[in-house]
Amino acid sequence: xxxxxxxxxxxxxxxxxxxxxxxxxxxxxxxxxxxxxxxxxxxxxxxxxxxxxxxxxxxxxxxxxxxxxxxxxxxxxxxxxxxxxxxxxxxxxxxxxxxxxxxxxxxxxxx
Amino acid sequence: xxxxxxxxxxxxxxxxxxxxxxxxxxxxxxxxxxxxxxxxxxxxxxxxxxxxxxxxxxxxxxxxxxxxxxxxxxxxxxxxxxxxxxxxxxxxxxxxxxxxxxxxxxxxxxx
Numbered sequence: 066x067x068x069x070x071x072x073x074x075x076x077x078x079x080x081x082x083x084x085x086x087x088x089x090x091x092x093x094x095x096x097x098x099x100x101x102x103x104x105x106x107x108x109x110x111x112x113x114x115x116x117x118x119x120x121x122x123x124x125x126x127x128x129x130x131x132x133x134x135x136x137x138x139x140x141x142x143x144x145x146x147x148x149x150x151x152x153x154x155x156x157x158x159x160x161x162x163x164x165x166x167x168x169x170x171x172x173x174x175x176x
Numbered sequence: 177x178x179x180x181x182x183x184x185x186x187x188x189x190x191x192x193x194x195x196x197x198x199x200x201x202x203x204x205x206x207x208x209x210x211x212x213x214x215x216x217x218x219x220x221x222x223x224x225x226x227x228x229x230x231x232x233x234x235x236x237x238x239x240x241x242x243x244x245x246x247x248x249x250x251x252x253x254x255x256x257x258x259x260x261x262x263x264x265x266x267x268x269x270x271x272x273x274x275x276x277x278x279x280x281x282x283x284x285x286x287x
Contacts, residue, residue, distance in 0.1 A: 107277055165268075167220040
């Protein structure tokens with residue numbers, strides 16, 4: 066079946082603009098995670114959705130970052146007033162139980 | 177708080193020699209543990225997982241890992257490295273609906 070997909074694959078934006086990143090999880094997966102991976106670094110947890118429960122937003126670095134998920138389907142991560150330090154690969158993963166399946170990521174470059 | 181420690185940020189081996197990537201977890205419970213591989217400019221791919229069954233876990237591409245509770249370790253091994261194994265490897269612990277990532281180990285394979 067189809068894996069996790071993310072769009073766009075690459076995004077170049079100017080400092081101060083807003084961006085929206087999309088994640089389509091594997092169908093039936095109740096959990097969805099967003100991570101940030103800066104160049105040469107490990108994964109940084111951002112936010113976690115589980116079914117209809119309130120999301121765990123403890124990893125969001127500032128109030129410029131927000132995410133939504135419609136039921137158990139697509140999720141969007143929004144970064145407002147982007148800064149150069151937001152440049153990174155944003156990875157989405159979904160899971161049914163404890164195994165995460167990752168999308169290919171969105172590479173964001175803020176000029 | 178849970179933490180995962182990957183003891184080496186870089187490991188370099190010659191093709192055909194054994195690979196050892198070290199990982200220590202911190203949980204006092206029996207966690208689920210994973211190894212993921214990330215090739216350059218690619219998403220994360222699941223190599224193997226431990227979920228409290230057999231302590232020696234076999235994964236894809238000839239990799240295996242052994243869960244040692246007494247040492248709180250989950251080291252990744254492969255008997256003979258191949259050039260295509262050059263990538264970054266992440267050790268991950270799953271506990272209480274959260275995933276904890278190690279900082280990654282970059283594996284370099286010399287011809």
